[in-house]
Amino acid sequence: MPSAHYQPLVPRADHDQDHEHGHNNDDDERWTIETDVQSQSNGRIRYHPQLAEELPSMGGGMAASRYGRAGNSGYRRFVYIMLILLPACFLIYFVIGPQSQDSEDADGDIDPHNGIGKRRHIKLSLTTTRLTTAHYHPFHATIIASKSTHGSIRSMMGHALNESLHICSESHEDRRLYIGDKPRSAYAQLPVIYFVTPTYPRREQIPELTRLAYTLLHVPRLHWLVANDREGCDTFLDTQINGFGIPYTHMASPMPSEYRKAKPAPRGVANRRAALQWLHQHNLTNGVLYFGDDDNTYDLRLFSEIRHTQRVSMFPVGLIAEYAISGPVVREGKVVAFLDSWVAGRRWPVDMAGFAVSLSYMAQYPNVNMPYKPGYEEDLFLRSIGLHIDQIEPRGNNCTEILVWHTQTKNKKSAVVRLESRYMDERSNLGALFRLLERMGVARASEHEGPVATISKNGKSKSHAYFLS
Numbered sequence: 001m002p003s004a005h006y007q008p009l010v011p012r013a014d015h016d017q018d019h020e021h022g023h024n025n026d027d028d029e030r031w032t033i034e035t036d037v038q039s040q041s042n043g044r045i046r047y048h049p050q051l052a053e054e055l056p057s058m059g060g061g062m063a064a065s066r067y068g069r070a071g072n073s074g075y076r077r078f079v080y081i082m083l084i085l086l087p088a089c090f091l092i093y094f095v096i097g098p099q100s101q102d103s104e105d106a107d108g109d110i111d112p113h114n115g116i117g118k119r120r121h122i123k124l125s126l127t128t129t130r131l132t133t134a135h136y137h138p139f140h141a142t143i144i145a146s147k148s149t150h151g152s153i154r155s156m157m158g159h160a161l162n163e164s165l166h167i168c169s170e171s172h173e174d175r176r177l178y179i180g181d182k183p184r185s186a187y188a189q190l191p192v193i194y195f196v197t198p199t200y201p202r203r204e205q206i207p208e209l210t211r212l213a214y215t216l217l218h219v220p221r222l223h224w225l226v227a228n229d230r231e232g233c234d235t236f237l238d239t240q241i242n243g244f245g246i247p248y249t250h251m252a253s254p255m256p257s258e259y260r261k262a263k264p265a266p267r268g269v270a271n272r273r274a275a276l277q278w279l280h281q282h283n284l285t286n287g288v289l290y291f292g293d294d295d296n297t298y299d300l301r302l303f304s305e306i307r308h309t310q311r312v313s314m315f316p317v318g319l320i321a322e323y324a325i326s327g328p329v330v331r332e333g334k335v336v337a338f339l340d341s342w343v344a345g346r347r348w349p350v351d352m353a354g355f356a357v358s359l360s361y362m363a364q365y366p367n368v369n370m371p372y373k374p375g376y377e378e379d380l381f382l383r384s385i386g387l388h389i390d391q392i393e394p395r396g397n398n399c400t401e402i403l404v405w406h407t408q409t410k411n412k413k414s415a416v417v418r419l420e421s422r423y424m425d426e427r428s429n430l431g432a433l434f435r436l437l438e439r440m441g442v443a444r445a446s447e448h449e450g451p452v453a454t455i456s457k458n459g460k461s462k463s464h465a466y467f468l469s
Contacts (some may be wrong), residue, residue, distance in 0.1 A: 165274045166252040168233035172223070175245030179220045187220035191307055192287040194279060194359070195222055198253075198271030199294050200229035206240065208294045213244045219303045224248040225278060227271030229255055249278060259372055266372040268293070268352075273370055285363040290356045295408055302403035305395040306356035312387055315396040316433060317351040318405040322451060324415035324443035326351045328392065329455060329467060330399045330429045335392040337457040337467045339430070345459040346379040348387070353404045354378075357385065389457070400432040415443035416450030423468040430468070 176184055195216065199205055209226070216222055224246050228234060231254050241248050253274035259266055272291060279289065288309050292298065306313050314335065316327030322341035327350065329337040340349035355378070362368055362385055370381045396403050417434070424431035424445060438444040445453075454461045455468075 165277055166233065168228075168250045168252055169238045169242060170249045171242065172247050174247050176217065180218060184220065190221040193219065193222045193303060193307060194225060194275075194284070194287055194289050195219075196225045196227065196272060196275040196289065196291045197294050198227050198229070198268035198275075198291075200267065201234070205294070206237070209237070209240065212292070212294050212296075212298075213241070213246070215298050215300070216246055217244060218300055221307075222246065222303070225275045226250045227253040227274050229253065229267070229271055251275075251278065256372075262374075264374045266374050266377070269370055269372050269377055272377070276368060276370065279359065285360050287359045288356050289359055289362065291352045292404075293353060293406075295406075296353050297405040297407045299403040302396075305403060309356045309358045309393060311361045311391045311393065312355055312357050312382070312385075313393040313395045314350060314355045314399070315394070315404070316399050316402050317354040318402040318437070318442060319408070320351050320406050322415060323417050323453065324412075325402075325417075325433065325437060327354055327433075328394055328399050328429075330394045331427065331467070333394070333398060335389055335394055335399075337455050337462075339453060339455055341451070341454060342375070343454055343456045343459060343461055344375065346376065347459050348379045348382040349456060349459075350378050350382075351406060352378050353406060355382070361385070398429050400429045400436070402433075402436070414441055416446050417443060418448070418450045418452045419445040420464065421445075421447055423464050428468055 174184055178184065179187065197209070197212065199209060213224075216224060224241070226237075226241055226248060228237065228251070230252055233250075233252050238250055241250050251274055253271045255265070255267070255270045288306055290306060302315075305315065314328050316325055318325055320326035320340070323339065326340045327338070328335040329339055338349045343349050365385045367384060368381070369384045370377050373380065419430065419434070424434065426432075430445075434443065434445040453464070455464060455466075456462070457467075
C-alpha cells in the first residue's frame with residue numbers, strides 16, 4: 001500500500017499561483033514561503049516557519065524589499081508584523097490545535113470512505129518493498145509507517161521505520177481429515193479466519209502455543225499467522241507449528257531496537273503489523289481477521305460468532321484489569337458505550353482480543369495501521385479503518401457472554417465494581433454479564449464497594465444514568 005507523495009506548498013509573493021499546488025496535511029508538511037526580495041544582491045529569501053529564531057536576522061533583508069524602496073513605511077511595518085504573526089499562527093495550528101482536537105466528540109468526524117479524520121487529517125500507511133517467493137522459501141518485506149505532522153499525533157503513531165518481515169515456514173494445506181464429527185470438506189464454503197498470534201521467546205512460549213494449537217485444531221477454515229519477536233527463525237517452533245496440520249505462516253518479526261528499552265515497551269505491535277503486511281501482500285479481501293494472543297483462553301463458540309463478521313464485531317473479554325471485564329455496553333441490540341476501567345481518552349476502549357474485522361471491509365481502507373503506542377494500539381487501529389459506533393456488531397448473545405479470557409499466570413482476587421442495582425435489569429447487558437461473572441467467581445457488582453464503574457463513549461465518561469436510565 002504505497003503512501004502518496006505530495007508536492008510542498010509554495011506560494012509565490014510575485015505571482016498569482018497560490019492555489020496551483022494542493023495543500024495536504026496528511027504526511028509530514030514542509031511549507032516553503034518564497035518571497036522575492038529586490039535587495040542590493042537581488043537575492044531570494046526562503047522562510048521556514050520552524051526556524052522562528054532566525055526572524056530578527058531576516059527582518060533587515062525584508063526591509064530592503066521593493067516596497068521598502070518605494071518609501072512605503074506603512075507597508076514595511078505590515079511586513080514586520082506578518083513575519084512575527086506567521087510563526088505564531090503556525091505554532092498555534094501545529095502544537096496547540098491538535099491537543100485541543102484530541103478531546104473532540106468523534107461522532108461523524110471520520111470519513112466512512114477512507115478512514116481519515118476530516119479535521120485531524122491523519123494519514124497512516126503500510127508500504128512494501130518488492131517481495132519474492134519460491135516454493136515457500138523465505139521472503140522479505142518492509143513495513144513503513146508514514147509520519148504525522150502534528151507533534152502529539154507523531155508521538156502516538158511513531159516515526160517512519162523499516163521493519164523486517166521474514167517468513168520462516170508456511171503451509172496452506174489443511175492436513176486434518178476430520179474437524180469435530182465432520183470431514184474437512186464439509187466446511188469448504190465457510191469464510192477463512194486469519195488468526196494472528198504475536199509471540200516472543202520465553203519459558204512459557206512453547207507450552208502456551210501448544211495449548212492454543214489444540215484449541216485451533218477444532219476450528220475449520222482457519223489460517224494461523226504466528227509472528228515471533230526475534231531476529232531469526234526458530235526451527236524448533238517451526239517443527240512444532242507444522243506438526244499440528246493447521247494451515248499456517250510462521251514469521252520472524254522483531255520489535256525495532258529503538259523501542260526495546262521503552263517503558264512500557266510496545267510488545268506485539270511489530271508482530272501484528274507484520275501480519276497486516278502479509279494479508280495486504282497476498283491481496284486477501286475475503287475472510288475475517290482476529291488478533292489472538294497465545295496466553296488467552298478461547299471458547300470454541302467464539303469462532304462461529306466472528307466468522308460472518310460484516311464490518312467489525314465486538315464482545316466482552318474477561319479478566320481485564322481492575323474490573324476483570326472489558327467490552328461494549330449494549331441496548332436494544334446496539335452498542336451504545338463501553339465498559340473499561342481505563343478510558344484515557346480512547347474512543348475505542350477495548351481489548352485486542354475483543355473484536356474481529358472483516359477483510360472485505362478493511363480492504364476499503366488502504367491506510368490501515370497499528371501504532372507503537374502502548375495502550376492505544378486497539379484504539380488507533382480501529383480509527384484507521386474508519387469505524388463508527390453504529391457499525392459495530394455485538395456478539396456473544398448481545399455481549400452477555402464471555403467467549404475469550406485474558407488469562408495470565410497471576411493470582412488476583414475477585415474484582416468488585418460499583419454499579420447500582422437499578423441499572424442491572426434487562427434494559428442493558430450489564431446485569432446478565434455481572435451475574436455470570438459472579439457465578440464464575442471472577443467479579444461482582446456492588447452498590448457500595450469497589451471503584452465506580454466507568455462507562456464511556458468517544459473517550460469521555462458519563463454518568464450511569466446517561467446510558468442506562
